[in-house]
Amino acid sequence: MYDSERLLTRPAQLMAYESDALTAFQQRPAAVVIPQDRAEVIETLRLCHEHNVPFVARGSGTSLSGGSLPIADGIVIALNRLDRILRLDAEERIAVVEPGVINLKVSDAAKPYGLYYAPDPSSQSICTIGGNVAFNSGGAHCLKYGMTSNHVLGMTVALPDGEVVELGGESLEGFGPDLPGFFVGSEGLFGVALEITLRLLPIPQTYRTVLAAYDSLHAAGDAVTAVVASGLLPGAIEIMDALAIKAAEVGAKAGYPKVPALLIVELEGEESAVEAEFAQLMQLIEETSPLEVRMAQTADERARIWKGRKAAFSAVGRLAPDYIVQDGVVPRSRLGDALAEIDRLSASYGIEVANVFHAGDGNLHPLILFDGREEGALERAEELAGEILELCVDLGGSITGEHGVGMEKRAFLPKMYGPLEMQAMEDVRRSVDSRSLANRGKMLPAGEAESLSHVGPHPLEKAGVIFRE
DSSP states (O other): OOOTTTEEOSHHHHGGGSOOSOTTOOOOOSEEEOOSSHHHHHHHHHHHHHTTOOEEEESSOOOSSSTTOOOTTOEEEEOTTOOOEEEEETTTTEEEEOTTSBHHHHHHHHGGGTEEOOOBOTTTTTOBHHHHHHHTOOBTTHHHHOOGGGTEEEEEEEOTTSOEEEEEOSSSOOOSSOHHHHHTTSTTTTOEEEEEEEEOEEOOSEEEEEEEEESSHHHHHHHHHHHHHTTOOOSEEEEEEHHHHHHHHHHHOOOOOOOSEEEEEEEEESHHHHHHHHHHHHHHHHTTOOSEEEEOOSHHHHHHHHHHHHHHHHHGGGTSSEEEEOOOBOOGGGHHHHHHHHHHHHHHHTOOEEEEEEGGGTBOOEEEEEOTTSTTHHHHHHHHHHHHHHHHHHTTOBSOSSSOOTTTTGGGHHHHSOHHHHHHHHHHHHHHOTTOOBTTTSSOOSSOOOOOOOSSSOHHHHTTSOOOO
């Protein structure tokens, strides 16, 4: 079924697939297969089911929670060649895409029709729609437009045994359980999406983007509270601290001021409405005593502001050899408390933490900097990350907003849910995948099967499906 270019088994070939963006976890799979159409995906799942071999579906490998980490002696199904936009219907405002389509390319294809795809993760130029579906990705503009789940109308899905089912359709109107919503955010536990029907939106007529500088994170947080309490619903509200600002300047040369905290607020929509909201926004910001306020006067200036924000994650890598990014959520009213405690924990551990986050919905993204070459550094960074997650839950929030549980946060799920809820999740998973073959060992901390450990040939070698050195 697969030629030598699409069936990777040599150690040198497999190295590129040993981890995703969370490089602290690494595992070499038995093989990587690169299907070129849905039929090959379905047949691969059937073979894995027949021979009891676990598998992981992978897009661009941008998961920050170890969600696409391979399984020992398992198979990685790399979906990058399933990258076609199958249909774009401007009248119905939908796009039907394969899972390997890059997020930003959907908007690029829809732009000539005055449409775009709203979810905009920081990695949107490289992450895939399939991965966005698996982890219910959001982005800077999720405050106004919601997460991936708000923009998926339907899917064609291959279940873990290879059976193909249709979930949802091409309309927001429907009846019965929300089956697309059941699949979106399931982190690959329920199978592989083969086709995804996305909702497109009209490109906003105008934008107003404001950059405000503050003398502290607390002051920037107070400004967020004031904006939200006013009734305004910006497209995005973001905060960056001094360390994140430094990283963005190194990585993107955004021209940010050197201050303790920056607030980015963007209004978008019809011109008359946006101009009225803009006047209200500027009055609110002035009342919060900013050090400086800048307004993007051109599309290029707006793009520059956002380039710095979206570059912050990757640019932090220039400040330290390694980092862990967390994804906890707290109520907006507790942002100040959360940031103050993160600052205290950072000082206590002697580990620098950069903060850049979706302030409008309280989705924190603390970036914990360390040097993995130093003995015990990773363990201390993980310990600090764990304390931050527990802090978020204690403040009434969640351990994840959009990066998912993956491998990284499994142990913290019982912090949020009791035994009955945990068992219910496991029961649902087993009802779809009784053998736990799909993305085994991810998300759920209990009841998972052990990784395969074979003496002698791999089951797929015996079946003549793969050949390993």
